[in-house]
Amino acid sequence: MRNLTGLLFAGGLGFMLLSIAINLDFGTPTMLIGGAIQSKALQETGATNIVTSVVLGYRGIDTLGELSILFAAAASAGLILGRRHTTAGTQTAGGFVLRHGGSMLFPLLMTIGFYIIFHGHLSPGGGFQGGVILAAAFFLPLLARPGAQLHHGTLSLIEGFAGASFVLIGLIALQQGKAFLQPMLIQDTLGVLLSAGTLPLLYLAVGLKVGAELASLLSHLAQTESDV
Amino acid sequence: MNEHLMLTIALPLLGAFLLPIIMRSSLAMGVWIGPAILGYGCWILGNLWLHGNGQPFSIAIGGFAPPIGINLYVDAMALLFAFATQLLGLIFWPFRLDQDTPKRQALMLLLVASSTGLALSGDLFNLYVFYELVAVSTFGLIAASSSGAAYVATIRYLILSGIGSVLTLFGIALIYAQTGTLNLAHLAQLAPDQLNNDLGLAAFLAILIGIGVKAELFPVNTWVPEVYATAASRLSAFLAGLVSKLAMLVILRLLLLIFHQPEATQVILILGILGVISGEFAAWRAKDMRRMLAFSSIGQLGVIFIAVALPDERGVLAVLALSLHHMLIKSGLFMLADHWGGSLDRLRGLAATSPLAGGLFVLFALSLVGMPPLPGFWAKFTLITELAGQTDPLYMIGLLVFLLATVIEASYLFRVAAKMYQTKPTENVRINAPDSGGLSLTTASLFGAGLIAVTVMVSPLGEALQAVAAQAQDVDLYIQTVLQQPLGERQ
Incomplete structure (x- = not known):
């Protein structure tokens, strides 16, 4: 009975989607706001990567919201994982190649991660993507050496201050008589590393926060499984 | 003054990010941060209600005029519910002290911030x-x-x-x-x-x-x-x-x-x-x-x-x-x-x-x-x-x-x-x-x-x-x- 209901619901939803999709014309998106942003973004934010100008400028508060969602998810997971005790997971130590491979990848991943974060306003990439790579850099050695641990205190310190600095950059703008999260310090040289005003700073905060959060979440998961 | 309304969302978020850090160094200070932020939020919203001219207004976030940027729309209904959010958040503040307190209070601040956002956005x-x-x-x-x-x-x-x-x-x-x-x-x-x-x-x-x-x-x-x-x-x-x-x-x-x-x-x-x-x-x-x-x-x-x-x-x-x-x-x-x-x-x-x-x-x-x-x-x-x-x-x-x-x-x-x-x-x-x-x-x-x-x-x-x-x-x-x-x- 329950399966039948589920099937009916899925079928109905699929039918609705199809009948709607027929009426939408693909390939010619309505660029009402999109077009307006494309024509203005370079002058207004100074970021050559227009996606960045949307993510941090025009819809900055959404990004702050996403960061908070990530923070809430990590905190919730910490609350639940913190008390579970499974006896599963008797990992064997990795071999020589695995351990040293993990260590050698660490600096490379760090470099790439920070490169992607710092060039977020110039080329595809940015805080979210770079942050994930940073998290991977810290998590890889952990996978190679099951006994190793990340220092959770430091991670939560980075996480907290990175999130706070995002809000604080927004508040400084407010304090200077501008709007909350309004981009500041914009110069007119496009395309150089130090351009687009406060946007790279915001992306750095995003990257550090995402990196610290994911790393601590992953190591939490790893530890919960190996707790005996 | 109107721009300060943004603080009712921004400050709880800031507080939530910092709370776990502050509580680790000083619990006595940490427990007062949340209620203080929400109390300040109530004060801002109450002031707007009392001293506003009753006309709705809109705040452009990031300084980009709507419809391109995101705005908060503040009319009496939004203000009423935003005020209720901050007040009830204060009344139902999770005071209980145990090992989960920092995370619980941070989540509560996030909940209040996002609820206020729902009322205003x-x-x-x-x-x-x-x-x-x-x-x-x-x-x-x-x-x-x-x-x-x-x-x-x-x-x-x-x-x-x-x-x-x-x-x-x-x-x-x-x-x-x-x-x-x-x-x-x-x-x-x-x-x-x-x-x-x-x-x-x-x-x-x-x-x-x-x-x-x-x-x-x-x-x-x-x-x-x-x-x-x-x-x-x-x-x-x-x-x-x-x-x-x-x-x-x-x-x-x-x-x-x-x-x-x-x-x-x-x-x-x-x-x-x-x-x-x-x-x-x-x-x-x-x-x-x-x-x-x-x-x-x-x-x-x-x-x-x-x-x-x-x-x-x-x-x-x-x-x-x-x-x-x-x-x-x-x-x-x-x-x-x-x-x-x-x-x-x-x-x-x-x-x-x-x-x-x-x-x-x-x-x-x-x-x-x-x-x-x-x-x-x-x-x-x-x-x-x-x-x-x-x-x-x-x-x-x-x-x-x-x-x-x-x-x-x-x-x-x-x-x-x-x-x-x-x-x-x-x-x-x-x-x-x-x-x-x-x-x-x-x-x-x-x-x-x-x-x-x-x-x-x-x-x-x-x-x-x-x-x-x-x-x-x-x-x-x-x-x-x-x-x-x-x-x-x-x-």
Whole structure:
């Protein structure tokens, strides 16, 4: 009975989607706001990567919201994982190649991660993507050496201050008589590393926060499984 | 001054990020940060209410004028609910100290920030982001509440909520694909041309079901009884009292501004009627106090959905009155029921051991049923007169169901009240009778006092609400305020 209901619901939803999709014309998106942003973004934010100008400028508060969602998810997971005790997971130590491979990848991943974060306003990439790579850099050695641990205190310190600095950059703008999260310090040289005003700073905060959060979440998961 | 409104969202977020760090170095300082931030938020919003000129205004975030940037739209209705959010957040602040305190308080700050955002935001996708934040922070808070039962409840809530989020996002994507904008004022402007069709209706239904998960809408409310019965009662009170109303507020806004199809209101009306029936009958059968309150909450929200389906300004007034009334009553009842878990029979003879708790319960029950001169009567009276004035037979069914629900409500509430006032409790039951904890009883008394205050001032408050409703209903005012163009230039 329950399966039948589920099937009916899925079928109905699929039918609705199809009948709607027929009426939408693909390939010619309505660029009402999109077009307006494309024509203005370079002058207004100074970021050559227009996606960045949307993510941090025009819809900055959404990004702050996403960061908070990530923070809430990590905190919730910490609350639940913190008390579970499974006896599963008797990992064997990795071999020589695995351990040293993990260590050698660490600096490379760090470099790439920070490169992607710092060039977020110039080329595809940015805080979210770079942050994930940073998290991977810290998590890889952990996978190679099951006994190793990340220092959770430091991670939560980075996480907290990175999130706070995002809000604080927004508040400084407010304090200077501008709007909350309004981009500041914009110069007119496009395309150089130090351009687009406060946007790279915001992306750095995003990257550090995402990196610290994911790393601590992953190591939490790893530890919960190996707790005996 | 107006720009400071942003602080009511930004400061709780800042506090949430920093709280775990501060608490690690100094617990004594940390515990005061949350209440201080929320108190400041109340002060800002209260000041705006008192010293504002009553005209709505819009704040462009990031300095980009809407519709390109995101804006907050602040009218009396938004201000009212934002203030209620911060105040209730302060009242239901999780004081309990244990190893989870920093995370719990940080999540609570996130919940308050996102709820305030839901009340104020003027952008469809931004609403979705705040809605998600509400969802994720409540998962954590419920799971952190206590028991294994709360875990199970959270998982059901998580799955339903996930389905709801996907549906909402799908609806938003449809709207964006059709119109190319996400700003509510801009959408309100374009809607008569572009969304008054099947696609608009499908988008609305997707968003309605999605957001309805939080607003306890009929088919997607199966998480409600489990969660409210197992989560900490301060949290249940906040969710039932406030968060459900904010989801309702979002649906009302979208309905007023964008979706004018008659089918949209019909769907809401039918789902509302079904919600009333299912909720009230389930509450009548419930054997556990908090489960009963949860089911009754589903029924009450159904009544509010019926009011949302009403077309004109009096309908909005009924929604506001019923929502605020339910916010007051349900919060109070959940606080009263803090220690009343388990079988309803445990409450036998409770009025003798704790006369204040018994008296408060009777007061809340009377107002919930709609006994004049308590405010519940006026809220329900507005709805009845408005429903009776409609010609569509569906509204008549709504009226009948509503009256039937009132009878059922009276029956189960007074069954409990009668149990409390039974005079000759047997010995062993007497020992079991729970005592109401000091803090929760004090909080409940606060809501009781609020209810009496509203009863005394019902006529000026009614007029004020009428003005709020009129302003919320004015689509032209909304468009004009946000896009700042004279009315003549509307396309």
